[in-house]
Amino acid sequence: MIRIYNTLTRKKEEFQTLEPGVVKMYVCGVTVYNDAHVGHAMSALVFDIIRRYLEYRGYKVKHVMNYTDVDDKIINRARQLGEDPLKLSQRYIEDYANDLRNLNVLPPTSTPQVSKTMPHIIQFIQGLIEKGYAYAAPNGDVYFRVTKDDDYGKLSGRRLEDMQAGARIEIGEAKEHPMDFALWKAAKPGEISWDSPWGKGRPGWHIECSAMNLVELGEQIDIHGGGNDLIFPHHENEIAQTECYTGKPFARYWVHNGMLQLGGEKMSKSLGNIVPIKEFLKQRDADVMRMLVLMGSYRAPLIFSDETQDAAEKSLERLKTALRPASPSASGLSAEAASALAAQAESTKQAFIEAMDDDFNTPLALAALYELVKAINTARDNGATDAQLQPAQSMLRELTGVLGLRLQEKQGSGDADKFIDLLVEVRSEVRKQKLWALSDLIRDRLKELGVTLEDTKDGTKWRWS
RNA sequence: GGCGUCGUGGCCAAGUGGUAAGGCAAGGGUCUGCAAAACCCUCAUUCAGGGGUUCGAAUCCCCUCGACGCCUCCA
Known part of the structure; x- marks a missing residue:
């Protein structure tokens, strides 16, 4: 039984889908x-x-991830660049999809965009107005009426009175209540806009997700996710809109990830302390980013530093060692030892599932994998053949694959490999003559070039590092 | 000011009532010409601090201190 922490109830709950075997996320x-x-x-x-x-x-997972391609920031940026806003956003959509691909993130089953959901958004707003949950202001804006929604604030645990106490809220003249939020914004001169019953304009931020959910997944969904910085106001407002519109509970489980921290602060575009995905991938393998995420709880802040990245990289190395082949001169494992290894593979799988079932406890799941790593390496040290290692290694591949790790050995560029082979071969001759200084020089210099040599009883092995 | 999350060894981190997982780093050992990798051993009487509940608390309650997020766009 899978258990998931639900932001709405602040508790771990048993996971049950609306429709058996299908997850709407x-x-x-x-x-x-x-x-x-x-x-x-x-x-x-x-x-x-x-x-x-x-x-x-x-489960069959319907995974929807939206793109916000109509927004103030896009409009401003487009104006700066003298570019059409929708062309600009389209370019960055492709760019982001590419980043995700490079991170080995599976493409969502659907990626709706605001600009392509306009009729549904307008219809949604219309419906809210008809039910009295929204009103059009004289200036062409449409606002959501928070006072009409009895349980407004339930996701973030806020009460309207508390929020009014906040000093930073400005009372818009057109609003009935200071916490009312825009469903539709009247267009300013020269801005990109769409026709609506309330005049030319564009949607507010929150309504797009409500509308896309309805179009893509229906009135009720299983999992609604995002960063915990979205809990308020974005997801709070989304619940308000959707539940007032449909009259039904919206998402079963609200799942929020913690913020990535750089130098003790959240990394964000507005703070300017950002490391673009592309920059990261120039320095490190995609697995390193994933490992960093796996090493901590998804709900907790993630410390992004050279130290944590190095640790993630080393941890990956450790997983990879277990996938290396047996010694060619392996004499074979006793039947007893071989079945012990198979038993370890099975118990690791059970422990892995148990850990992941408990709110996706990846650090605990990794601990289970390291047990298998140790068992495989020990078996290899004790003379296991490739055939004997294979079942356990497949299990390790299977489980790390579930986490999305690729665990590929580093590749060199182009044709260098055969020259390294040659160099290693020459060095082996040098070693036979016990010319240690020369042979160590070759090893050290190759190390500097990113090639690690290991002298084993089966000869010298090398790999990119 | 309000709401929320949290504070576990040098670093990352699991553990939410039964006596501290795991990874990285560090030290010692086996192996090696020396290394590397692997393997073995060592590494928190203690969980921010102070009270309380309990036979028993890192885990529950209260207080203090501190960090982070949200309350404005934000994954």
């Missing part, structure tokens, strides 16, 4: 106006891992 994507950073990557990775695990457990 909606995850808030990004606003596309510049390069996505590793904080976005964290969120994408968290929900990719959740999706992969649910699929592993036999």
Whole structure:
């Protein structure tokens, strides 16, 4: 039985889907106006891992991730660049999709865009007005009437009175209540706009997700996800809109990932302390970013530093060692030892599932994998053949695959490999003559070039590092 | 000011009532010409601090201190 922490109830709950065997999952994507950073990557990775695990457990997952392609920031950026806003956002949509691909994130089953959902958004707003949950102001804006929604604030645990106490709220003249929020914004001169019953304009931020959910997944969904910075106001307002419109509970489980921290602060575009995904991938393998996410709880802040990245990289190395082949001169394992290894593979799988079932406890799941790593390496040291290692290694591949790790050995560039082979061969001759200084020089210099040599009783092995 | 999350060894981190997982780093050992990798051993009487509940608390309650997120766009 899978248990998931639900932000709405602040508790772990048993996971039961609306429809047996099918998970409807909606995850808030990004606003596309510049390069996505590793904080976005964290969120994408968290929900990719959740999706992969649910699929592993036999669910069919409908994974919807939206693109906000109509927004103030996009309009401003487009104006700066003298570019059409929708062309600009389209460019960044492709760019982000590419970043996700490079991070080995499975493509969502659907990626709706605001600009392509306009009729549904307008219809949604119309419906809210008809039911008295929204009103059109004289200036052409349409607002949601928070006072009409009895349980407004239930997701973030706020009360309207508390929020009014906040000093930073400005009372818009057109609003009935200071916390009323825009469903539709009247167009300013020269701005991109769409026709509506309330004049030319564009949707407010929150309504798009309500509308896309309805179009893509229906009135009720299983999982609604996103970063915990979206809990208020975005998801709060989404619940309000959708539940007032449909009269039904919206999402069963609200799942929020913690923020990625750089230098003790949240990484965000507005703070400017960002590391773009592309920059990260120039320095490190995609697995490193994923490992970083796996090493901590998805709900907790993730510390992004050179130290944590190094640790993630080393941990990956450790997983990879277990996948290396047996010694060619292996004498074979006793039947007893071989079956012990098979037993370890099975118990690791059970422990892995148990850990992941408990709110996707990836650190605990990794601990289970390291047990298998140790068992495999010990078996190899004790003379296991490839055939004997294979079942356990397949299990390790299977489980790390569920987490989305590729665990590929580093590749060199182009034709270098055969020259390294040659160099290693020459060095072996040098070693036979016990010319240690020369042979160590070759090893050290290759190390500097990113090639690690290991002298074993089966000869010298090398790999890119 | 309000709401929320949280504070576990040098670093990352699991554990939410039964006596501290795991990874990285570090030290010692086996192996090696020396390394590397692997394997073995060591590494928190203690869980921010102070009270309380309990036979028993890192885990529950209260207080204090501190960090982070949200209350404005934000994954």
